[in-house]
Amino acid sequence: MAVDMNMNILIVDDYKTMLRIISNLLKQLGFKNIEEATDGSEALRKLREGHFGLVISDWNMAPMTGLQLLKEVRADAKLKPLPFIMVTAESKTENVVEAKTAGVSNYIVKPFNAETLKTKLVSVLGQF
Amino acid sequence: MVKLTPPAHQTGLQQQIGAALAEAREPLSRDQVSEIIRQVMGSVEGDIAATDAKFYREIEALARYIRTAKLEIAAIRPKDITSEHIPTATDQLDAVVGSTEEATNKIMDECDVISAIAGGLPPEQGEKLTASVTRIFEACNFQDLTGQRITKVVGALKHIEQKIASLMVALGEEIGAPPPVPEESDPEKKLLNGPQMPGQGVSQDDIDRLFD
Numbered sequence: 001m002a003v004d005m006n007m008n009i010l011i012v013d014d015y016k017t018m019l020r021i022i023s024n025l026l027k028q029l030g031f032k033n034i035e036e037a038t039d040g041s042e043a044l045r046k047l048r049e050g051h052f053g054l055v056i057s058d059w060n061m062a063p064m065t066g067l068q069l070l071k072e073v074r075a076d077a078k079l080k081p082l083p084f085i086m087v088t089a090e091s092k093t094e095n096v097v098e099a100k101t102a103g104v105s106n107y108i109v110k111p112f113n114a115e116t117l118k119t120k121l122v123s124v125l126g127q128f
Numbered sequence: 129m130v131k132l133t134p135p136a137h138q139t140g141l142q143q144q145i146g147a148a149l150a151e152a153r154e155p156l157s158r159d160q161v162s163e164i165i166r167q168v169m170g171s172v173e174g175d176i177a178a179t180d181a182k183f184y185r186e187i188e189a190l191a192r193y194i195r196t197a198k199l200e201i202a203a204i205r206p207k208d209i210t211s212e213h214i215p216t217a218t219d220q221l222d223a224v225v226g227s228t229e230e231a232t233n234k235i236m237d238e239c240d241v242i243s244a245i246a247g248g249l250p251p252e253q254g255e256k257l258t259a260s261v262t263r264i265f266e267a268c269n270f271q272d273l274t275g276q277r278i279t280k281v282v283g284a285l286k287h288i289e290q291k292i293a294s295l296m297v298a299l300g301e302e303i304g305a306p307p308p309v310p311e312e313s314d315p316e317k318k319l320l321n322g323p324q325m326p327g328q329g330v331s332q333d334d335i336d337r338l339f340d
Contacts, residue, residue: 017232018272024236024265028258060276089276111269114262 003128007053008033012043012069013087014061018110022056022087025114029121030128040064044072047079054125059088059095067102074103083124087112198299206292214289218282223325225275232271239264 009031011022019036026034035050037043041064043057055073059066066086073079086099087108096107106120122128239261246257312318323329 013272015229015272015275017229017236017268020233020236021265021268021272024239025262028262089273110273111266113266 001126003125004053005030005128006032008035008050009054009056010035010037010043010046010050010052012037012040012055012057012061012066014038014058018058018087022117025117026056028114029118040066040069040072043069047073047082048076052082054121055082055084056087057084059086059090059099067099070099070102070104085120085124087117201295201299206296210289210292210296214285218285219325221278221282221285223323225278226326228271228274232268235264236268 009026011019011026011034013019013022013036016038019038023034023036035046035052037046039061040057043055044064046052047055055069057066057069064072066088070084070086073082073084083105084103085106085108086104087110088095089110091109099107105124108116108120242257243261246254246261248254249257
């Protein structure tokens with residue numbers, strides 16, 4: 001099934017510059033509808049109010065971290081199947097294991113490049 | 129009825145016990161009691177005096193050690209560390225985060241301008257330019273990582289600040305009087321203050337006015 005390039009994508013990061021970087025890279029890959037949130041609780045509110053096809057989230061944010069957001073998403077019957085990619089500087093094995101246990105779809109370690117982002121998107125969404 | 133006779137060695141032992149008991153029943157003379165008490169007291173007093181001396185020596189050494197430690201702590205001016213050095217360091221680090229963020233955003237603003245121009249170019253040139261802009265965006269990752277690392281350093285500095293403040297409370301007022309700091313003799317070094325915090329230095333306009 002072809003990837004819907006018009007799907008809503010929510011990117012979550014407390015650094016405005018990182019939101020801008022990811023947003024620009026996604027646009028260059030052809031995605032058109034990108035929304036932003038600066039922590040997990042804002043993201044969760046947007047996810048419950050809207051209709052999204054993908055979440056790309058940082059881990060280390062306050063008051064709600066990316067991991068907490070992931071757990072909330074997986075515990076929500078409506079949001080449960082939503083693809084969720086973690087993009088974070090937390091690169092210890094225990095972090096990746098914890099995120100995987102919580103149900104993350106894929107994991108990108110910062111700093112990353114456009115090629116890595118595209119590869120992970122393809123593995124989660126399918127070829128586009 | 130048969131009468132049993134105890135063995136010879138058992139009879140000897142009983143005799144010895146009997147003799148000891150008889151001796152113990154003999155009252156000691158006053159002189160004998162006095163001599164025993166004198167010997168015991170002399171022995172006990174001697175031991176306590178030796179132990180005390182060793183104990184006092186150790187307490188004295190410990191007191192000297194604490195006095196020296198307090199002087200050394202006073203010499204590093206702990207009040208300056210908590211009231212000046214660490215706050216300055218954290219402010220400077222916050223300024224680094226702020227200025228790199230500002231610079232990164234300006235770089236990305238210009239990337240957006242270049243991307244718009246690339247859209248109007250012939251496809252081959254436009255694609256090359258877009259690929260170049262993508263690499264600039266990728267490189268801008270550094271700002272996020274720099275910010276996170278600096279935030280960790282600021283956290284560590286604040287922890288040190290708290291520990292020093294606790295140490296000052298524990299050691300009391302004696303460390304509050306640091307030795308005077310010798311004034312910088314090189315006048316040029318006095319001028320080397322590095323970049324100023326936003327709003328603290330003079331602006332280029334202020335400088336230009338000095339040259340008008």
